[in-house]
Amino acid sequence: MSVIAIYPGTFDPITNGHIDILERASGLFEKIIVTVANNPSKTPLFTDDERLVMIRESINHIPNTEAVMFSGLVVDFAIKTGAKAIIRGLRALSDFEYEFQMALMNHKLAPEVRTVFLMPNEKYTYLNSSLIRQLAQFNADVTEFVPDCVLQALTQKFGH
Numbered sequence: 710m711s712v713i714a715i716y717p718g719t720f721d722p723i724t725n726g727h728i729d730i731l732e733r734a735s736g737l738f739e740k741i742i743v744t745v746a747n748n749p750s751k752t753p754l755f756t757d758d759e760r761l762v763m764i765r766e767s768i769n770h771i772p773n774t775e776a777v778m779f780s781g782l783v784v785d786f787a788i789k790t791g792a793k794a795i796i797r798g799l800r801a802l803s804d805f806e807y808e809f810q811m812a813l814m815n816h817k818l819a820p821e822v823r824t825v826f827l828m829p830n831e832k833y834t835y836l837n838s839s840l841i842r843q844l845a846q847f848n849a850d851v852t853e854f855v856p857d858c859v860l861q862a863l864t865q866k867f868g869h
């Protein structure tokens with residue numbers, strides 16, 4: 710049975726932690742749609758297009774993945790695309806409450822769409838995009854945490 714999954718996030722920017730989850734998920738699903746959300750509670754550093762370009766370049770080594778923008782509810786996008794799974798990365802205990810709440814609400818909204826949690830490599834468990842943006846802003850070396858295209862975009866964005 711071939712299952713399509715979506716991997717929603719703001720990806721501002723995509724990091725090696727996100728890519729690690731995608732590489733793990735790519736063996737489990739027929740297709741994964743990286744779904745770049747307009748998170749109502751965030752003002753991204755990178756534009757929609759900038760984020761999309763970085764994601765596409767960062768995942769082009771993973772054959773069954775693609776990236777699209779979307780706005781609205783994640784479950785609505787899942788139903789629209791025929792996705793039966795929402796992939797979420799569970800990093801530390803601190804993620805659990807928020808993920809638990811979203812998973813239960815999404816299940817209430819669309820019982821046929823399942824949330825699938827994957828654990829990232831331990832070296833990325835403390836990573837998030839805000840931290841990367843902050844480190845890059847103050848010229849810290851983030852080479853080990855982001856793909857080259859993101860490193861270049863951060864360098865350009867902060868004029869280092």
Ligand code: COA
Pocket residue numbers: 717718719720721724725726727730746747748749751781782783784798800810811812814815829833836837838839840
């Ligand atoms: N490696 C590294 N960082 C990771 C990660 C991983 N495996 N998984 C998550 N993160 C980071 C993200 O980069 C993000 O960092 P930031 O907040 O510093 O930018 C942080 O952890 C939180 O990630 P996430 O929960 O995916 O937040 P998000 O803003 O990237 O995406 C949506 C949240 C898009 C899933 C959520 O806003 C959403 O669903 N929006 C649409 C409306 C909707 O359906 N709401 C839910 C109703 S139940």
